[in-house]
Amino acid sequence: MIRRKTLRRWNNALHRDIGYLCVGMTLIYAISGIVLNHFKAGDFQHPDYSKSFTNLTVPLPKNGNVDQQYVFSVLDRVDSRGNYKSHVPGEGYVQIFLKNGSLYIDTRSGEAQLEKKTTRYIIKEFNLLHYNNLKKFYTWFSDIYAAGLIILAITGLFVIRGKNGIIGRGAWLTAIGILLPALFLILM
Amino acid sequence: MTNKVLPFIILMMIILASCNNGTKEEVAVKADTTLITVLNFEKQADSLIDKPVFIEGTVLHTCKHGGKRMFLVDGTDSIRVEITAGPTIAKFDESLIGSRVRVLGTLKEERIDTKYLNEWEAEVKKPEENHQVGIHSGAKGHEDQGMQEKLDQIKALREELKNSGKDHLSFFSVEGISFTILK
Numbered sequence: 001m002i003r004r005k006t007l008r009r010w011n012n013a014l015h016r017d018i019g020y021l022c023v024g025m026t027l028i029y030a031i032s033g034i035v036l037n038h039f040k041a042g043d044f045q046h047p048d049y050s051k052s053f054t055n056l057t058v059p060l061p062k063n064g065n066v067d068q069q070y071v072f073s074v075l076d077r078v079d080s081r082g083n084y085k086s087h088v089p090g091e092g093y094v095q096i097f098l099k100n101g102s103l104y105i106d107t108r109s110g111e112a113q114l115e116k117k118t119t120r121y122i123i124k125e126f127n128l129l130h131y132n133n134l135k136k137f138y139t140w141f142s143d144i145y146a147a148g149l150i151i152l153a154i155t156g157l158f159v160i161r162g163k164n165g166i167i168g169r170g171a172w173l174t175a176i177g178i179l180l181p182a183l184f185l186i187l188m
Numbered sequence: 189m190t191n192k193v194l195p196f197i198i199l200m201m202i203i204l205a206s207c208n209n210g211t212k213e214e215v216a217v218k219a220d221t222t223l224i225t226v227l228n229f230e231k232q233a234d235s236l237i238d239k240p241v242f243i244e245g246t247v248l249h250t251c252k253h254g255g256k257r258m259f260l261v262d263g264t265d266s267i268r269v270e271i272t273a274g275p276t277i278a279k280f281d282e283s284l285i286g287s288r289v290r291v292l293g294t295l296k297e298e299r300i301d302t303k304y305l306n307e308w309e310a311e312v313k314k315p316e317e318n319h320q321v322g323i324h325s326g327a328k329g330h331e332d333q334g335m336q337e338k339l340d341q342i343k344a345l346r347e348e349l350k351n352s353g354k355d356h357l358s359f360f361s362v363e364g365i366s367f368t369i370l371k
Contacts, residue, residue, distance in 0.1 A: 039252075046252045049282060085286035086246050090265045095248070097286020117282070131254045133278040 015155035032126035048124040049117040226262035233360035255279030270361035288370040293362040301356040
């Protein structure tokens with residue numbers, strides 16, 4: 001029969017090594033988790049890009065004709081001709097796509113909105129992993145990571161002995177950690 | 189030595205990952221792949237369901253909820269073709285907006301009947317709505333629609349279904365296999 005002391009040593013070694021292995025993925029999921037959480041809550045427009053909007057008024061197209069010349073003349077006013085990608089006219093408006101955003105013009109009123117976006121590098125890559133957009137082997141990898149977290153949680157309960165361990169203070173804190181999400185489910 | 193190399197390796201891995209999440213070389217082009225246009229999409233779609241197609245257009249919109257779909261237009265935005273990301277495409281990044289792309293994919297039909305509309309309506313009325321359900325139009329601001337706007341959309345589809353005299357409406361899209369950005 002394996003002695004209690006040996007079991008604890010194995011438990012702590014597992015907790016330590018899996019903990020080291022999980023640091024990278026935990027940071028990725030935690031950081032992108034905060035971003036996606038606030039994106040879903042409507043705190044910002046896009047998880048991968050920060051955006052700013054400027055309202056302005058631009059001249060109307062001559063005879064209502066939205067051509068390349070008109071598009072460039074408007075872009076010159078906002079100093080963005082060099083960022084031009086393409087434009088798509090619609091019924092009473094035109095969308096001009098830029099390398100770093102877009103310009104939406106109401107061609108009936110001349111009201112326009114300039115959108116400028118900045119890539120959130122690193123966070124964008126974290127979000128890609130969080131959404132599991134890569135699929136294939138990453139699905140297996142993230143499953144293994146999730147299993148690692150389960151082992152971390154269970155072994156974590158038995159790392160400390162005594163009054164601060166799972167039979168003392170640890171039990172109370174563990175119970176609070178389980179009850180809090182349960183309360184959200186019940187009350188909200 | 190390890191202390192100096194490790195942060196560099198991590199940085200390189202992140203940079204490599206960021207360079208590898210979009211355009212893929214077109215693969216497995218079958219001989220019967222049909223080239224369709226955005227402007228003739230609705231006319232041609234009916235006869236090409238579940239068949240491989242090429243389609244070219246300008247990216248009008250990409251879905252900000254994970255980049256799982258984008259919309260192509262050609263010249264005007266009155267006709268939009270929905271492209272969904274198949275298993276071989278990681279995502280449609282927002283940087284594609286305004287670019288001209290050629291997509292290889294499989295043409296798909298989604299049938300909307302009364303049962304579908306009932307389920308969609310129930311989903312819309314839930315406090316935590318699932319963004320993946322329903323019809324995506326690609327119109328400016330469609331992802332920020334409120335509950336009432338979505339209910340109005342469902343009502344309009346019910347009306348369209350009734351007037352069609354059929355038991356379903358067909359919505360066509362292309363499930364992307366690969367895509368290339370054209371110069």
